[in-house]
Amino acid sequence: MASNMQSIKRRIKSVESTKKITKAMQLVATSKLRKTRNQLEELKPYYSMVQETVAEILESNKGNIDNAYLKENKDGQTVYIAMTSSLGLCGGYNANVFKTIAKEIQDDDIVYMIGTKGASYLSHRHIEYKHGYLNLNSTLDFKEIVRLVGELTQMYRNREISKIKIIYTEFVNNLTFTPRVVTLLPIDTSEFDNITVTNKYTVFEPDANEVLNHLIPMYLQSVIYGYLVESVTSENASRRMSMENATDNAEELIGELLLKYNQARQTAITNEISEIVAGANAQ
Amino acid sequence: MKQFKLKIVTPKGIYKETDIEMLNLKTTAGQIGILANHIPLASAIDISEMNYIENGERKTFAIAGGFVYVNDEETTIIANAIESPEEIDIRRAEEAKQRAEGRLHQSQSDIDIMRAEIALKKAINRIYVKNNG
Numbered sequence: 393m394a395s396n397m398q399s400i401k402r403r404i405k406s407v408e409s410t411k412k413i414t415k416a417m418q419l420v421a422t423s424k425l426r427k428t429r430n431q432l433e434e435l436k437p438y439y440s441m442v443q444e445t446v447a448e449i450l451e452s453n454k455g456n457i458d459n460a461y462l463k464e465n466k467d468g469q470t471v472y473i474a475m476t477s478s479l480g481l482c483g484g485y486n487a488n489v490f491k492t493i494a495k496e497i498q499d500d501d502i503v504y505m506i507g508t509k510g511a512s513y514l515s516h517r518h519i520e521y522k523h524g525y526l527n528l529n530s531t532l533d534f535k536e537i538v539r540l541v542g543e544l545t546q547m548y549r550n551r552e553i554s555k556i557k558i559i560y561t562e563f564v565n566n567l568t569f570t571p572r573v574v575t576l577l578p579i580d581t582s583e584f585d586n587i588t589v590t591n592k593y594t595v596f597e598p599d600a601n602e603v604l605n606h607l608i609p610m611y612l613q614s615v616i617y618g619y620l621v622e623s624v625t626s627e628n629a630s631r632r633m634s635m636e637n638a639t640d641n642a643e644e645l646i647g648e649l650l651l652k653y654n655q656a657r658q659t660a661i662t663n664e665i666s667e668i669v670a671g672a673n674a675q
Numbered sequence: 676m677k678q679f680k681l682k683i684v685t686p687k688g689i690y691k692e693t694d695i696e697m698l699n700l701k702t703t704a705g706q707i708g709i710l711a712n713h714i715p716l717a718s719a720i721d722i723s724e725m726n727y728i729e730n731g732e733r734k735t736f737a738i739a740g741g742f743v744y745v746n747d748e749e750t751t752i753i754a755n756a757i758e759s760p761e762e763i764d765i766r767r768a769e770e771a772k773q774r775a776e777g778r779l780h781q782s783q784s785d786i787d788i789m790r791a792e793i794a795l796k797k798a799i800n801r802i803y804v805k806n807n808g
Contacts, residue, residue, distance in 0.1 A: 434688035441684050442753055445744050449717060534686050538755065546786065594746075597718035598704040606703065606719035607742055610753065617686060 476510030
């Protein structure tokens with residue numbers, strides 16, 4: 393009986409220390425989530441401005457523009473940019489992205505991986521990937537994005553690649569986040585259908601094509617950066633949620649174990665008393 | 676003089692939103708000046724000095740490339756980086772200049788040389804604006 397009580401006590405202790413860890417992780421994730429959400433808000437004016445301008449130029453010049461970024465290169469590989477996390481304990485966040493990767497990515501595609509969890513997943517499945525931007529999800533460095541876009545647009549203009557797609561996790565609200573696949577290049581003009589074009593007679597200096605050659609890389613930078621910040625926000629939200637659940641579960645478990653412990657203690661006391669009484673009666 | 680609205684956005688949020696009389700900047704096709712009631716215009720901005728006149732006072736900035744879009748309601752500048760002379764870290768700019776020059780001498784591939792040239796241009800522009808702005 394005594395050994396049973398001791399083992400229950402030991403379990404309570406171990407669950408309690410687990411609870412401390414999950415509680416701490418939850419608090420860290422909450423504050424990080426607030427930070428990345430603010431960042432996402434700050435980015436919005438820039439992102440929507442760039443998107444509106446691109447939409448306006450493309451809409452008002454429909455059919456007249458012969459730009460390399462609007463045409464698909466028929467032969468050439470597809471490039472994927474996939475965003476995962478570098479830290480664990482974030483619930484189903486990575487698993488959901490992996491599922492999308494498994495469904496989307498073919499053997500001869502080029503994969504740019506962001507986040508070390510995704511990298512180890514791909515190594516495990518013997519898929520090659522580019523690891524130059526693995527830590528982008530922790531640095532959130534815009535200069536690195538500029539470098540990445542420079543590299544990709546160069547390949548696209550050289551007709552080495554046919555398409556650029558991105559796999560990221562959309563942040564719907566604090567509890568909902570879903571992985572999404574979006575085509576970055578060639579630019580899908582149907583995405584701009586909900587944006588109203590205000591002015592049809594814009595002057596382009598020196599010409600529309602030249603302006604687009606400058607604007608589209610900027611557009612890609614802002615879109616990729618936006619998706620990156622959004623994915624990191626989803627990661628933190630997912631971590632906060634799963635850590636909150638873990639803390640709740642630990643609390644529940646501690647309650648159950650405490651009940652069992654008290655029952656065992658009570659049984660031991662009753663046993664002792666009945667032994668003493670039996671001993672006294674025998675005399 | 677008649678004023679018009681200017682909005683400058685960067686990836687870090689809205690940098691400035693103000694009413695100005697005149698905007699001077701260098702597009703990839705050359706120097707232009709924008710006054711109120713300008714026709715709608717879209718153009719890429721070179722790595723250059725940019726200035727505007729706000730309430731009779733000229734304010735100068737270093738812009739590391741970007742995009743300008745003029746329409747009836749407002750003029751928008753989209754920039755990856757923009758700094759006033761007070762915000763420019765001259766030591767960082769000098770260091771960046773030296774780094775870029777070093778890379779220009781060593782680099783073999785065209786892409787590296789192109790990147791170093793852009794970095795050098797940005798650094799020189801910052802130093803120029805800091806000293807003359």
